[in-house]
Structure formats: C-alpha cells, structure tokens
Amino acid sequence: MPEVTQLGVFILCYLAFAQLALLQQSHRQKVWRSAAPAPARERWLRRSVAAISFAGAPTALMTVEGPGFAVLLWFLLMAAAAIAVSLTLTWRPGLLRGLP
Amino acid sequence: MPGNGFRASLSWLHTWAGVLLGGLLLAVFWSGSLVVFDREIDRWMLPSTRLGSPPVDLSLDRLVVPHAQRLAGTAARWSITLPSERTPVIQLEFPNAEGVSTRRFIDPASGELLPDHGSWAATGFLFPFHYSLHLRWRNVGYWLLGIAGMGMLLLLVSGVVIHRKIIREFFTFRPHKSTQRATLDLHNLTGVVAFPFHFLISLSGLIIFFAIYFPTVIERIYPGNPAAFSTEAFGNYTRQASTEPATLASLDAMRDRARGAWGDEPYMLRIWHPGDAQAYVEVRRSFAREVTMNVDRMTFDGSSGALLLDHRTGPVAAIQRFFSGLHFVQFEHWTLRWLYFLGGLSGWIMIATGLLFWTGARRQRQGHTGAHLLDAICVCSCSGLILATLGFFIANRALPTDVGRFEIDRAALEGWAFFLIWASTLVHALIRGAGAWHGQLLAIGVAAPAAVLLNWLTTGDHLLHSLQQGRYAVAGMDLFLMLLALLALAAARRLNRRITNA
Amino acid sequence: MHSAAKQGRQQHQMDWRHHASLALRVLAGIGGGFACTVALASASARLLVQLIGLAGHEAVLIACMLGFVIYLGLLLWAFVEPQLWRLCLLLLLGIASDLALQFGPLAARPLIAGAG
Numbered sequence: 001m002p003e004v005t006q007l008g009v010f011i012l013c014y015l016a017f018a019q020l021a022l023l024q025q026s027h028r029q030k031v032w033r034s035a036a037p038a039p040a041r042e043r044w045l046r047r048s049v050a051a052i053s054f055a056g057a058p059t060a061l062m063t064v065e066g067p068g069f070a071v072l073l074w075f076l077l078m079a080a081a082a083i084a085v086s087l088t089l090t091w092r093p094g095l096l097r098g099l100p
Numbered sequence: 101m102p103g104n105g106f107r108a109s110l111s112w113l114h115t116w117a118g119v120l121l122g123g124l125l126l127a128v129f130w131s132g133s134l135v136v137f138d139r140e141i142d143r144w145m146l147p148s149t150r151l152g153s154p155p156v157d158l159s160l161d162r163l164v165v166p167h168a169q170r171l172a173g174t175a176a177r178w179s180i181t182l183p184s185e186r187t188p189v190i191q192l193e194f195p196n197a198e199g200v201s202t203r204r205f206i207d208p209a210s211g212e213l214l215p216d217h218g219s220w221a222a223t224g225f226l227f228p229f230h231y232s233l234h235l236r237w238r239n240v241g242y243w244l245l246g247i248a249g250m251g252m253l254l255l256l257v258s259g260v261v262i263h264r265k266i267i268r269e270f271f272t273f274r275p276h277k278s279t280q281r282a283t284l285d286l287h288n289l290t291g292v293v294a295f296p297f298h299f300l301i302s303l304s305g306l307i308i309f310f311a312i313y314f315p316t317v318i319e320r321i322y323p324g325n326p327a328a329f330s331t332e333a334f335g336n337y338t339r340q341a342s343t344e345p346a347t348l349a350s351l352d353a354m355r356d357r358a359r360g361a362w363g364d365e366p367y368m369l370r371i372w373h374p375g376d377a378q379a380y381v382e383v384r385r386s387f388a389r390e391v392t393m394n395v396d397r398m399t400f401d402g403s404s405g406a407l408l409l410d411h412r413t414g415p416v417a418a419i420q421r422f423f424s425g426l427h428f429v430q431f432e433h434w435t436l437r438w439l440y441f442l443g444g445l446s447g448w449i450m451i452a453t454g455l456l457f458w459t460g461a462r463r464q465r466q467g468h469t470g471a472h473l474l475d476a477i478c479v480c481s482c483s484g485l486i487l488a489t490l491g492f493f494i495a496n497r498a499l500p501t502d503v504g505r506f507e508i509d510r511a512a513l514e515g516w517a518f519f520l521i522w523a524s525t526l527v528h529a530l531i532r533g534a535g536a537w538h539g540q541l542l543a544i545g546v547a548a549p550a551a552v553l554l555n556w557l558t559t560g561d562h563l564l565h566s567l568q569q570g571r572y573a574v575a576g577m578d579l580f581l582m583l584l585a586l587l588a589l590a591a592a593r594r595l596n597r598r599i600t601n602a
Numbered sequence: 603m604h605s606a607a608k609q610g611r612q613q614h615q616m617d618w619r620h621h622a623s624l625a626l627r628v629l630a631g632i633g634g635g636f637a638c639t640v641a642l643a644s645a646s647a648r649l650l651v652q653l654i655g656l657a658g659h660e661a662v663l664i665a666c667m668l669g670f671v672i673y674l675g676l677l678l679w680a681f682v683e684p685q686l687w688r689l690c691l692l693l694l695l696g697i698a699s700d701l702a703l704q705f706g707p708l709a710a711r712p713l714i715a716g717a718g
Contacts, residue, residue, distance in 0.1 A: 006435050021271045068391030069433060072426060076439035079294040083446070086271040086289055102627055102681040109682045253674050303670060310666035317665050320644040320704075321651060321658045333659035416660035420667060 005064040006073060009057045013081035016053035018096055019046040021085055030093040110258040115458065117258070119474065121251040122455040123481035128248055129451060130485050131230035132301075133444030134222065136429055136437060139186040140573035141222035145496045147559040148214040149205050150571050154183035158190075160351040160369065163211035168192055168374070171204060176341075178371040180351075183208045184388070185432070186573075218510030219496050225515055226489075231305075234515070242312050245305070252302040259291055266292060279598060280460050287453035290446045297443045298450070304427035307420060335397040335411025339380060341373035348374055349405035351381065358383040358398045361410065377403060388432040392418050393425040452482050463534070476529035476536070483540035484525030486584070490547040491521035493581075497554035538595050544588035548581040623686060631680025634693040635673060641700035643669035648703055 021027045023038050023046055038046070057077070061070035088095055102109045134141065143150050160180060168178045172194035181191040190206040203224065205214040228234060232241030260266065266288075273289050275282045291298070311318060315326070322329045330336035351369060358366050367386040373379045379402025387393050395417055399409040413421060425431065429440050455478045463475075495517035499510060529536040555578060556562040566575035647665035650656045656664070676693070683689045 003435060017271070024268065024271070026268075027271060066390055068422065068425075069431075069436065072391065072436055073439070075296045075300075076436065076443055079297055079443065079446070080439065082271065082293040083289065086273050086293070089271055090273045090275060102624065103684040103686070106682055110678070113678075113681045250670070250673060250677065253670075254677055257674070257678060306670045307667055310663075310669070314640060314643055314666045314669055316640050317643045317647050317662055317669070321647050321662050329659050329662060332657070333663060414657075414660065416656075416663045420663050423667070 002064050005060055006077065009060055009073070010077045010081055012053045012057050012060075013078050014084055016050040016057075017082050017085040018088075019050040019053075021089060022046060022096060027089050027093070030089055031096050107262055111262045114255060114258040114262055117251045117255050118451075118454050119458060121248055121255075122451055123477045124244065124248045125252060125451045126448060126455070126481040127233065127485055128230060128245065129444055129448040130489070131226050133441055133448060134489070135227045135230050136441045136444060137573075137576070138222035138227050140576055141226070142187070143571070143573035144555065144577040145219055145221040145493070146205070146217050147561070148217065149187075149189045150559075150561070150574060151188040151207060151209075152570065153185065154188045154208040158183075158208050160355065163208065164190055164192060164206060165348065165351065167204070167206060167213050168194070168371075172196075172202075173375065176373065178374055180369045180371070182365075182367055182369075184367070189214065215501070217496075218499075218501060219514055220511045221496070224511070225492070225518070231309075239312060242309055246309065246313055249302050249306040253299065253306075256291070256295060256299050256302070260295065263288055263292065280457060280464070283453045283457045283460065287450055287457055290450040290453070294443055294446050294450075298447050300423075301427060301443070301447070304423040307423040308427060310420070333414070333417050334395045335399070335409060337380065337382065337399040337409045338372075339378055341376045342378045344377040345375055346377040346379065346403040348379060348381075348402055349400070353405055354381055354383055354398075354400045357400075357407075358385070361398065362396060364389065371402065374402065379403060380408060387425065387428075387430040391425040391431055392422040393428060393430060394418075395421060452478075455481070459534075472533070473530070475534055476526060479529035479534075479536045479540060480522070480526040483537060483544060483588075484522055484529065486544055486588075487525055487540060487547060488518045488522035490544065490551055490581075492518040493551045494547060494554060497551065497558050538592055541588045541592035541595065545585045545592065548585035548588070552578045552581050627680060627686055627689070630686070630690055630693060631677055634690070635676040635680055638676060638693040638696035639669050639673040641697040642672055645700040645703050 022031065023043055025037060028034070028036070028038070058070060058074045061073050064070075065073060101112055164180050168180075171192070172178055175194040175196070177194065179191075179193040181187070181193070183190055188208070190208050191203055192206060193201060193203045196202045204216060206212070207214060231245060233244060235241035235244065263269075269285070269288060270292060271289075273282075273285045275285075277285075306313070318326050318329050327336070327338065331338075348371065351371075355366055355369065362385050365386045365388075366383045367388075368384045370382040370384070371379060372382070381400045381402055383398045383400070385394055385396040392413070394413045395411065396413055397409075397411045398407060399411075400406065401408055429437060459472075459475050459478050462472075492514055495514045499513055501510070525536075525540060528539065532539065552563075555574070561569070561571060561574050563575055563578050566572070566578065643665040646668065647661040650661035650664060651658055680689055
C-alpha cells in the first residue's frame, strides 16, 4: 500500500530532522537541560544518520509512486516532518530524549 | 532602502511588498486552500449530488443527450463531465439563452436530472474567486493575481535572504515568549520549511496564465494567428457552424474509441454546435493518473463520428502542463491532496503572521494610536474573509430554493452574501481597530457551528449519519467547520488573556 | 540663522531627489522590467525557432515559462542595484535587442521552423 511507504518516509524525514535539530545548542538545552555542545563523534553520527534518511526518502518514494508524485510528496513530507519536529521541540522536547 | 546594500534593499522590498500585497495574498491562499477540496465542499453545498460511487460504465447517449437536447437544444456548446470518485454525478454545462454558463447534474445510475440548487458552490464561486477575484472587466482579476504571484516570489526570495539565522532558527518556535517573538518565529518557520512548496505554487500559478501575461510572445511567432498556437500546442480544433441541421452521432462510440486509443479513461466531452452539420466533439483524457495535466484530445466530426484530430501532449507542452498540474491538483492522490491543503494553510499562516508582526511592530513604535487602515485590512483579510466564506455556506443552506420564482438569481445571492459580509468586516475593523479581532473570532465561533446545524436541518445529514452513509465529503466539511470554530474560540480566549494581562 | 535655513532647504531638496529616485526605480523595475522581460522572451522565442529550429509552439512555451523567472531576477536586481542608471541602461538594452531582432538581419529568416 502506498500509504504505508508515505508514512514510512514521513517518519524517516522526521527522525532525520530530529537528528539535525539535536545538534543545535538551543534545542539540546530543551531536550537534555544541559548546555554542553555535541562532541565531534556525536556530530558525525547524527549527520550521517540524517543524510542516509534523507537519501532513502526520495528513493523509497520513487519506487512506489510515479516520478511526478514522488517529487511532490518528497517536498511536502519533508516540510510536514520539519514542522512536526519544531512542534515537538516546542511542546514535548522530552520525546526526543530517547533518540540515539 | 533600495540600492543601499543587498540585505537592506531586500529588507525594504520584503516589507513594502508584504504590506501592499498581504491582504490580496491572504485572499488567494485562503480560497486556494479551500479549493483543494472544492469537490467535497460541492457535495455539502449541493445536497442532491451526495450520491455513492458512480457506475463504471454508463451510456452518454442514453443518460445525457436527451437532457441536453431538452435543456440546451439551441446552445452553442455542451460540456459533459463524466463522474468520478470525488464527483459522483454527471455534469452538463452549457450557455443558456442569455449566454450565461449553466450547470445541471445528472444521476449516473438512473439518468435522472437532479434538482437545480441555484448555487455556484465551491467549484463555481470559490474557485474563480481564487484565480480572478471575480473581477472580469478587462482581465483585471488575472492581472491582480499576476502581481500577487510575482510579489509572492519576491517576498519568498527576499524573506530567505534577510533571515539572518535561517539554519540556527530552522526549527525554532517560541510561543511562550512575547506575541511579537512568537509571531515572527511562526512566520519564519512556515516560510522556510515549506519554501519549495510556496515557491512552486506561486510560479506554477503564474505559468498557468502565461498566455494572458505574454500574448506578445505568441504574437511574435504566430503573427495575427494566435489560434494556430493553441491548435499546435494544445490540440484546440475549431470550425464555424453551418446552418444546416444534422443529428449527433453516438457519443459512446467516440468515447470508446478514445478510450481504446489512450488505454485510459476520458474525463470530459465537449460538443460544439450540437445539432448542426458542422458539429464536432472533443474528447479529453483524464488527469487522474499523473501530475501533468495532459492535453491528449481526440476531436470527432459530430454527424459522422469520423476522427478529425488526434492530439497527443508534446514534450514541451508537457512541461507547462506539469506546472499547471502541480497547481491544479486534479490528480487522484489523497495523501498529496491533504498535504496540499495543509501546505496552503501554512502559506496562509505565513502571510498572516507576517502582516501581524509588521502591524504589531508599527503599533509598538508609534504607540497605541487606534485604528489604522492597514490594521483594518489585516483583520478583514484574515477573520473577515473567513466570516465571508462562512456567510456563503450559511446562505447556501438558509436561502430557500424557490427564490428563482421572483426572477432573482439565487446563486448570485450567495455571492452577494459573501461580498457584503466581507465588506462589513472591513467597516467593523475600521471602526474598532485591533479590537475587531475578538469580535470577529467570536463570530466565526458561532457561524461555523451554525452552518453545521443548518446542514443537519436542511438535509438530515448530521455528522454520525454522514459517516454511517459513507458520505465522507459531507462529514469532512462538518468536521472542518467544527474545528474552525474551536480554533477561532481558542484564539479569541488567548487574545482576551493577553489583553487582560497587558 | 541663514545657514540653518540653507541646511533645511538642502535637506528638503535631498528628500525630493530621493523620492524621485525611488519612484523612478519602482517604475523602471516593475514597468520597465516587465517590458524588458516581454522583449527578452519574444527575442528568445524567435531565436529558438530560427537558430535551433524548435517548433513555434515549443519556443513560445519555453520562452514564456522562463519569462517569469527572468522577471523575478530583474525585479530583484532593480531594488538591489545601487546605480539607477545601470538598471535603466540594461532594461533598455533588453528592449532594444528584441527590436533589433525584429528589424535587423535575422528578420528576413522564416519564423515557422521548416517553412523555408
């Protein structure tokens, strides 16, 4: 079912954006209440996970949907995921604590 | 100031374009977001069309042609739109005796002509409002939209350039801080995160109307013969009527032939000069399967059924039609449709927060000097326009259907309700200034449930009943109205708290 | 007292010039930019047909679609460019290029690809 892939891609983009957000000082303070900036290894790890997720998203979409739909879905699911991460950071930052 | 540095110039441009075009853009984005679900709103506004899934095969000759000959025997053209999941009725459109475009709906299962509600509904009123503001004199509406579209592109590009902390504040939203900070955060968030969507929507909207904005280019390549461009690019076939009568050949045969040639369904047939010896029939291919709004079109001779022109979408036309398609959203894809709706609303939020931030900053600079024209325009374009839309829905349910007896165009009355309510919200805002927000938000909180109630009283379809009967379009509309009321009341309450805390 | 009045008058003159320059910039950018865009789009369509041999309708479509992007670029530049004379000069050059194509050496070549 294409909806499953779409939801999967949304979750993938959400996790990818969350990784990037967790590298930023202001958001780290909210999630872990500590002001320590990320060490180099954590930075590399989070960025790699994000990159892989972002690469996987359009690939998954392309195989399931037509090329036109895939491109539109990618833009819109990315936007939705980014907003979802932003709203999580605003109202439930603790939810992101468990992310490796 | 312009010319005094890259960022400073674009900051000036962003402010000025935003202030001048903000209200117009809000109207376009609000109507545009609603119109993503225009066919669903139509089900709500035209109760007799709340039918189940249409039959897979139907005979146009048997179901439609008799009605067309009776209602539009002397009309210059008939447009027959075949039913789909979202529109479970056959639509027959024709110019009436006064030349005004008229629509009637036919039950695809029984062939029964459905009663005329006397309403333009979303597809007939909100959709044209979105692309022309109903200003038809000398294409003024289209040109205003052109200015709005180019302005939107300028605002987007300048906005990204002047946003200094675009990476650092990518996910930032601080509603607990001051109203101005929260407003600006939300403006930046919706603007940056959905930037590709907003940019493509604006650009594609302009590309749809390229022939209106660049007629000179067509004239340069096809001097004195713009029709030749239409024929070559889009397969437009035209020929004059003779005065000799002739019977129309089988539309079903033409449709089947087109179906066989494309391997895909047609979505519309248009019969030109029906009943004439020089009649011809265009069969157009469905847009359901892909983003590109193809221009595959087969044109048949009306009396003999012979093929006159078989046009397939060329590669360059496909690019223009891809842009059109990504704006029109006529394809069958529920996830994308919902994402477009949310994307459009995010654009509306972006523009509204931008205007609110600027008016708030101005008020802080100049002190509370009472009502100002731009404050009033801000209120009128946000809550005012929402109220006007609700008035349109309420008029649709409240006006009696036999008003046509008194020679009054009932559909026009609904339109008048929209514009009169909108105008009165502007007057209200001019008088009350920023205090108008609270009153108008409360009015939304009352009007939206009133519309839901009227739907129940006039059609018997309350929410549970709609869901039970599988009328998801009607249920969705009622749910949207209830959600709108809740959001408006919550906003009014928050506004009240800030005023009492200030 | 005389020098203060003179300074006031100079300030007033500067404001007048400033407003005029701004008005000219807006007119040049929006109106002139549009005229230049139409000219460049028409010229491009013509060149696409005559030099590359694209079909007429294809050239029109490509030129019109690019036209919006060109206009966006011109509008942005109109407000960013510090020297107003440079802006006006380039816009006029754009308009002139289209006129040159219409009446210049390439004018005699056929417009419809394959017609000559």
